[in-house]
Amino acid sequence: MQRTRLYESHVELGGRMVPFAGWELPVQYPTGPLAEHHAVRTAAGLFDIDHMGQFTLTGPDADAFLQAVQVYDIGQMQTWDAHYSLLCYEDGTIIDDIFLYRLPEGWMIAVNADNRAKDLLWLRSHSHGYRIELTDISDETYMLALQGPQAETILQRLTDTHLAQVPARTGLRTTVNGVEMLLGRTGYTGEDGFELYLPAPAAVACWDALLAAGKADGLLPCGLAARDSLRFEACMPLYGHEIDAQTNPFEARQGWTVSLDKPDFVGRDALLKAKLEENRKILVGFEMIDRAVARDHYEIAVDGQIVGHVTTGMKSPTLDKFVGLGYVLPIYQKIGTEIDILVRGTAKKAKIVRRPFYKPRYKE
Numbered sequence: 001m002q003r004t005r006l007y008e009s010h011v012e013l014g015g016r017m018v019p020f021a022g023w024e025l026p027v028q029y030p031t032g033p034l035a036e037h038h039a040v041r042t043a044a045g046l047f048d049i050d051h052m053g054q055f056t057l058t059g060p061d062a063d064a065f066l067q068a069v070q071v072y073d074i075g076q077m078q079t080w081d082a083h084y085s086l087l088c089y090e091d092g093t094i095i096d097d098i099f100l101y102r103l104p105e106g107w108m109i110a111v112n113a114d115n116r117a118k119d120l121l122w123l124r125s126h127s128h129g130y131r132i133e134l135t136d137i138s139d140e141t142y143m144l145a146l147q148g149p150q151a152e153t154i155l156q157r158l159t160d161t162h163l164a165q166v167p168a169r170t171g172l173r174t175t176v177n178g179v180e181m182l183l184g185r186t187g188y189t190g191e192d193g194f195e196l197y198l199p200a201p202a203a204v205a206c207w208d209a210l211l212a213a214g215k216a217d218g219l220l221p222c223g224l225a226a227r228d229s230l231r232f233e234a235c236m237p238l239y240g241h242e243i244d245a246q247t248n249p250f251e252a253r254q255g256w257t258v259s260l261d262k263p264d265f266v267g268r269d270a271l272l273k274a275k276l277e278e279n280r281k282i283l284v285g286f287e288m289i290d291r292a293v294a295r296d297h298y299e300i301a302v303d304g305q306i307v308g309h310v311t312t313g314m315k316s317p318t319l320d321k322f323v324g325l326g327y328v329l330p331i332y333q334k335i336g337t338e339i340d341i342l343v344r345g346t347a348k349k350a351k352i353v354r355r356p357f358y359k360p361r362y363k364e
Contacts, residue, residue, distance in 0.1 A: 004050040005142065005203040013221055021113035023051040026223040033225035037317040040189055040230055043218035044148030046210050047227055053116035054141045054197065055123070058106035059132035066107060069126050069266055070098065071249065073259035077102045082169045082186050086257050087119060092248040092270030095122055096239060099186060101171045108182065108197070110143075112239050126266065142203040146210060147193030147230075149361070154214035155194055159183075168192070177202075177209040189227070190234030190360040232312050235285060235325065235356035241296060241311040242283060242325060251279045251327070253355070281308060281327040285355035286339060288322035292348040299342040300326050307332055310341065316357055323357050324350070 001024045010017065015026030025048065028036065039045045057066060066074055072085040081102050087095035096119050099110040111119045120136055127134060146155055152163045161174040161183075171184040181198035198206055211219065228238070237243045243252050248271065250258075258271055288294060294313030299306050313324030324341070332339060335354060340347035 002051075004048055005200060006048045006050070006207055009204060009207055010048065010221075015221070015223060018224070020224055021051055023113065025051060026221075028223040028225045029221055031220055033223065033229065034317050036220050036222040036226035037229050039218055039220040040148045040191055040222060040226065041318055042149065043220075044146060044150040044154055044193070044214055045189075045220055045222035045226065046207070046214070047145040047147070047222050048207070049143045049145050049195075049227075050200075050203070051113035052143050053111040053113060053119070053136065053138040054143070055109045055111065055120065056106060056135045056137055057109060057132060058135075059130070061130040062106050062132050065127060065130040065132050066100070067263060067265060069123060070100070071258045071265065071267070071271065072100070073262040074100065074102065075262065076259075079104055080170050080172055082171050082184050084257060086243075086249055086254060087122065088249070088267035088271065089245065090267055090270065092267045092274050093245045094239075094243045094247055094249065094252070094254075095119065095245065097237065097243060097254075099184075101182070101184060103171075103182075110195075115239065140200055142196075142198050142200045142206075144196040144198070144203075144206065144210070145187055145189075145193065146196065146214075147187045147189040147191045148219075149192060150214065150217045150219070151191070151193040154210065154217055154219055157213045158209055177206050179206060188236055189230040190236070190356070190358055191230075192361060228312075229314060229317055232314065232325070233316050233318055233356065233358035234360045237283075238312065247281075247327075248274045248279065250274045251281050251283065253283050278330055280329075282330045282333045283311070283325060283355075284328055284333050284352050285357060286324050286326065286341075286350045287353045288324070288341070289338070289349040289351055291322065292341065292343045293322060294324035294326070294341040294343070294348075294350065300328055301340045301342055301347065302332055302338075307339070313341075318358050321357075323353070325355075328352075 014030040096115040187193040298310040300308040308328035310326040
């Protein structure tokens with residue numbers, strides 16, 4: 001089990017450490033996941049997300065290679081732009097969801113912890129004939145996320161960069177707390193905020209400085225539980241739950257990432273078919289009518305027939321409602337359709353509702 005450089009800091013703060021994707025990470029602090037969740041929605045939260053991976057891509061053919069191995073048209077991106085995308089197999093199913101940063105010298109690609117080795121091997125297996133250099137910089141790069149409506153105010157105290165002029169979904173190189181780093185106005189909570197990519201040796205000092213700078217604003221350190229509930233309310237998919245190697249982007253409602261009009265790329269024909277034909281399943285949001293928690297893998301039924309399964313479910317801290325995400329046969333996706341969630345074999349009534357449960361708020 002790997003530990004991040006902040007392991008001792010988490011323990012000192014009372015973090016409850018649990019295994020996650022091969023790492024020992026805090027699931028919550030003594031404040032509790034509900035307080036941490038509400039802090040991000042109303043003030044700010046700080047997350048240690050160093051378990052995630054980062055690759056750099058450079059070389060004369062870097063753009064051509066990246067166009068060929070992921071679904072988004074990077075020709076639309078200017079230097080310093082950042083964008084969400086997907087890696088897909090030839091059959092259109094999802095290898096991983098990734099985040100792309102176009103830098104002056106090339107690209108940085110952020111990937112999920114569980115998929116770091118798989119993604120690197122897959123990308124390298126498609127690199128024949130391209131003049132590129134693909135480097136895994138995960139071990140030397142530390143990743144923090146500062147999220148919430150007060151994130152800009154807090155971070156501004158530690159940098160001379162005028163953050164109000166930094167648009168959403170862009171990055172820049174700047175100095176924070178005296179440390180040079182890549183800063184992205186990105187995140188996965190549904191709130192405005194920043195992701196910090198800094199030299200690993202500076203992790204503890206930067207973490208401490210951010211907590212001190214935001215203490216008066218209500219900033220809290222946040223664990224995995226709050227990170228999951230925040231992304232869930234905004235209906236942002238989690239690999240292994242809403243997206244996986246048995247699901248294509250259109251089934252997962254991620255078709256907006258797929259640029260079918262760009263030059264050929266891995267999985268394009270299968271994705272074109274998925275867009276033109278009815279898919280096997282479709283991701284929906286639902287709200288419980290009966291009082292119950294719909295946990296992942298619970299079956300979904302209509303008139304006693306199994307029509308799908310739950311991918312994520314919980315009581316939404318922001319809405320104070322029991323809601324969930326899951327896959328159903330496409331004929332049951334209409335808003336208002338009543339379904340049953342089989343909770344330990346007992347049918348509990350629910351209904352299909354609009355997604356997202358919480359409308360993301362970003363600085364534009």
